[in-house]
Amino acid sequence: DIQMTQTTSSLSASLGDRVTISCRASQDISNYLNWYQQKPDGTVKLLIYYTSRLHSGVPSRFSGSGSGTDYSLTISNLEQEDIATYFCQQGNTLWTFGGGTKLEIK
Amino acid sequence: QVQLQQSGPELVKPGALVKISCKASGYTFTSYDINWVKQRPGQGLEWIGWIYPGDGSTKYNEKFKGKATLTADKSSSTAYMQLSSLTSENSAVYFCARSSTGFDYWGQGTTLTVSS
Numbered sequence: 001d002i003q004m005t006q007t008t009s010s011l012s013a014s015l016g017d018r019v020t021i022s023c024r025a026s027q028d029i030s031n032y033l034n035w036y037q038q039k040p041d042g043t044v045k046l047l048i049y050y051t052s053r054l055h056s057g058v059p060s061r062f063s064g065s066g067s068g069t070d071y072s073l074t075i076s077n078l079e080q081e082d083i084a085t086y087f088c089q090q091g092n093t094l095w096t097f098g099g100g101t102k103l104e105i106k
Numbered sequence: 107q108v109q110l111q112q113s114g115p116e117l118v119k120p121g122a123l124v125k126i127s128c129k130a131s132g133y134t135f136t137s138y139d140i141n142w143v144k145q146r147p148g149q150g151l152e153w154i155g156w157i158y159p160g161d162g163s164t165k166y167n168e169k170f171k172g173k174a175t176l177t178a179d180k181s182s183s184t185a186y187m188q189l190s191s192l193t194s195e196n197s198a199v200y201f202c203a204r205s206s207t208g209f210d211y212w213g214q215g216t217t218l219t220v221s222s
Contacts, residue, residue, distance in 0.1 A: 001168075034208035036151075042215050044151075044201065049208035087151055091208065094167065095141065097151040 002026050002090050006098035013106045017078045021101045023088030025069045032092040033071045038085045038100070043075055047086075049071065080105065110140075110202050112212035113181040117219045123190040126216045128202030129187060135183035136160040141209060142176065142187045143201040149216065192220045 003026040012093045013019045023033065034051040048064040053073060060078045075082055083105060088098040129141060139214040142154040156165035159178035166174065173196075175188040189196055197220045203209035 033203075037210070042199065044203070044215075045149075046210050046212075049210075051206070055208070055210060060190040089151075089208065094165070095153040095205075097143075097153065098165045099150040 002029060004088055004090055004095050004098035005080055006073075006086075006088060006101050007093065008101050009099065010102040010104065011049050012104045013078055014106045015078055015080060019075045019082075019103065021072075021073045021075075021086050021103070022072045023066075023098050025090055025092075028068050029090045029092035031067060032090055033064070033066060034089045034091060035073045036064075036087045036097075037082075040084070065096050074098075075103075078103075078105075088090065108169065108211045110204065110211055112159040112200075112202060112213040114217045115217040115219070117221065118192055119222050120193055122192050122220075123188060123189045124192065124218060125186055126200055126202075127217070128185045128213050130183045130185070130186075130204070133204075135178075136180055138174075139177065139205045141205050142174065143203060143209075144198045145201065146213075147177055148152045151201075153220075154187070159183075159185065169183070192218075193212045194220050196220050 004023045016105040038044045052064045063074045083100045084102045087100045109131045111129045131209040136159045141156045144152040154170045157164045157176040178185045199215040200211040203217045204211045
């Protein structure tokens with residue numbers, strides 16, 4: 001089974017900051033890496049698929065990068081509405097999620 | 107627009123079974139997998155399995171084999187997940203999600219509480 005690790009479980013940043021959230025796979029996942037946002041009310045949305053492709057309607061301040069086993073999600077110019085928990089997910093072999101990174105305002 | 111509408115919260119006794127529904131609209135139901143995901147309070151997301159409504163084929167996370175059964179009704183564009191022999195460990199929020207390029211649309215979640 002492929003394990004996904006988000007080593008930072010919580011992160012505090014200021015409005016307007018550039019924030020990077022990391023995710024590591026236990027083996028090469030060939031860029032089959034997606035990012036999700038879960039708001040405090042529980043709703044979940046797809047942000048980025050296949051490492052760096054922005055899902056429809058997602059603001060351009062969100063971007064993704066990475067390869068092999070290491071991936072990251074970057075939010076440039078942090079806004080209040082970005083307060084949420086972010087999960088990575090591999091789709092190379094079935095589906096596995098990371099543990100999540102909770103983003104808070106400093 | 108694509109929508110996945112899940113059934114309401116459930117309170118069931120240990121040892122019982124429950125069936126949660128996920129009604130799809132706004133797209134061709136038979137053309138995309140429906141996945142189910144578990145989230146325990148304050149925890150991460152766990153993939154349970156998928157069903158392809160087009161032919162009823164399924165794939166399960168090994169951990170949930172024997173616990174979850176996925177079905178789909180093409181006539182009503184509704185996917186179902188049945189959970190059996192319930193224990194407190196099954197208390198969680200359960201989401202359905204369509205998969206295309208990732209899980210591109212999610213239901214609102216169904217809260218299951220297992221308690222006597």
